[in-house]
Amino acid sequence: MVTTVGNESSIDKLVTNLIYLERDAIAAYEETINRLDDKALSSQVESFRQDHLQHLDVLNEMAGELGIDAPTEGDMKQMLTTGKIAMADMMGDKSVLKAMKTNEDDTVTAYERASNHQDAVPKSKAFFEKALADEQRHRSWMDTTAQRM
Structure with missing residues (x-):
């Protein structure tokens, strides 16, 4: 899936x-945690889910500061992010991590774009850059771990 978030x-x-992207990601992480057979992998994925929850908290604060209503649920893409995890589960943990890596590709792209958004003030830009670093770390771990399996 290719995201347009950040444009x-x-x-x-x-x-x-x-x-919306974070809510979809959190749902995909929950699906992944429930489907991984290796509990050590699940534990690491849970720590990444916590990063997404923190990102969501900051974004909800930003929405409040901007005077906009923050979405309280994911959007239709959530079916895609969680569905590919469910499909990958039939092939085992390696496939689940590969599917999650593709989800992380979208979050990395979104935060790369957000970091360069013309309306980003220094505070929001700093958050977008931190979130980008988190997403790059998640993606790298998913990719490296899946390759070693």
Whole structure:
């Protein structure tokens, strides 16, 4: 799946779409945790889920500061992010991690774009860069771990 998040014309729309993206990611992480057979892998994935929960908290704060209503659920993409995890589960933990890596590709792209958004003030830009570093770390771990399996 290729994301368009980060291409929004306004910071309001960007924050709203990042909230949807984070909610979708959290759902995919929960699905992954429930489907992994290796509990050590599940534990690491849970720590990544916590990063996404923290990102969501910051984005909800940003929405409040901007005076916009923060989405309280994921969007239709959530079916895609969780569905590919369910399908990958038939092939085992390696396939689940590979599917999650593709989800992380989208979050990395979104935060790369957000970091360069013309309406990002220093505080939001700093958050977007931190979130980007988290997403790059998640993606790298998913990729490296799956390759070693």
